[in-house]
Amino acid sequence: MILTRRWSAVGSVVLALAALVTLVPFIFTFLNSIKYFKDIVTGALIFQPTLVNYDRLFFSKQSAFIVNTTNSLIIAVVSTTLVLAIATLGGYSLERFRWPRRFTGILAGWILLFHMIPGVTMVGPFYLMMRGLGLYDHVLGVILSHIVLNLPLSLWIVQSFLADLPVEMEEAARIDGASNLGTFLRVVVPLIAPGLAAVAILTFVFSWNEFLFALNLTTTKAATIPVGIAKFAQQYEVRYGEMSAAAFFATLPAVIFLTFAQRQIVKGLTLGALK
């Protein structure tokens, strides 16, 4: 399909417009985050920029945002590390070793079902479970929920990268006397490194973003950034500047990852659906 030059120009304009529509809300929020309150509520186009909102967000006495940020980082890093280990081993075992057909069929169906049902249906039992284990309002409780929420997509990514990998190199390593574990660590893991990068980035981002479980499994001590932002928004006091600053700050990991690893992210996102 090669379009004429005029249609191609129309197409470029449409794409540029789509990009603009995507960006406007972020620009609007960023501008509000560097405005004084009076400039926000009057919708001033020309204003004196300020960092007071960021300063208040992080350093004011009532603000828990530093605690939220620390929690979000701990939860995202630990969940990502564990999901990476669990999904790589599990995906390898399922993809490369012989298991009964019926067993893998049921397992795959179960994982798909769990991935598709609304998370809210699981949040009740999780709440009772974490209370029972004494993990309510503890980062570990949120970490456990984020592990299981991210496991399905991670397994699929690992399995599909393995499916594209010829088995010969692993066979060669075994003939040379390598153990199963040695083959896995020294041959397989380096070869599917791009897939593992996709798993790590997406798990980190989804954990950083996750709201429903973090909301219901924490109160203050283990609350994450999304929970903190939601509390901001629900307070009666109108702190638009700090809300904007918090929302803008929360988008940073996504933007950073998109700058450096767009290809892995696209592959991971599309694999999940087109498996």
Next chain:
Amino acid sequence: MTALPLEASLPRPGRPSLREWLDQRFRYWALAPTLVVLLALTVYPLIQLLRMSVSTVRFAEGRVIWIYSGLDNFRTFLTDSTFLAAMRNTLLFVIVVVACEMVLGLILALIASQTPRLAGLVRAILMIPILVPAIAIGTVWRLMYNFEFGIFNQVLRLFGLPPQNWTGSATFALPAVMVVDIWHWTAFIFLLMLAGIESLPIEPMEAARVDGASNWQLLRHVVLPLLRPTILVALMFRTIFAFKVFDEVFLLTGGGPGNATEVVSLYINRVFFAQSRMGYGAFLSIVTILLTAVFVVLYSRTVRRRSSAI
């Protein structure tokens, strides 16, 4: 017993060391963590959910008290008009947003596949909403819809029109939430479609070109039929995920005004936590899980039957 000559010539295996023994069972312990996570964090909660759905769960002095309540939750369900309203809102929401996202995403992907130079940058920008916390998106749009200084009311004022209370009015609240979802998720369809288009075989298109097909004919009779599997999968995934909508609605309207934007996830969450009715929340959860499972099975069957008929 007489050993076979071949076996006799091999070095006699002694007792395998622990390391060898473990390595022979590599596949078992490699899969073990996955199975443990699935059993402890999906199977066990589901069993708990079933138990909760026939119980009344109370909290007293930090302890959880389970009281068997038989079909009480089922009876409550039969007369629960809020759940019906939530289901109706959710289905309307899903139909509108998925239709818009599919059409817009497909059109953008078709255009992007024709302008490869622009596609990379545009793709990166369009993807930002997918990777940003939905709560941040809710906040951003809450400010966009703000009565005083929101961008929509600023535009209305510019044209001398009266400003609207977008998220607070029974008329505009649901459409306002839909707009946010379309803004958020069109890029996902765009990504899937672009990946699908880029992996299409080139021969059928060249053949159609040689036969003198116009752009429109090429699109209608070659590209879209080839894209069909991708479109059907994208349609299912978006439908399922749109049905889960929670974060943005929580932040934008909280389900209000009245029940105008009450959706299933929001309502179940409210029953669980704001109303502390763990048992009834579990019952609604099971209904929702069953509906999801039935939809997925019916959809895949229909799609498979149609595809095999071609």
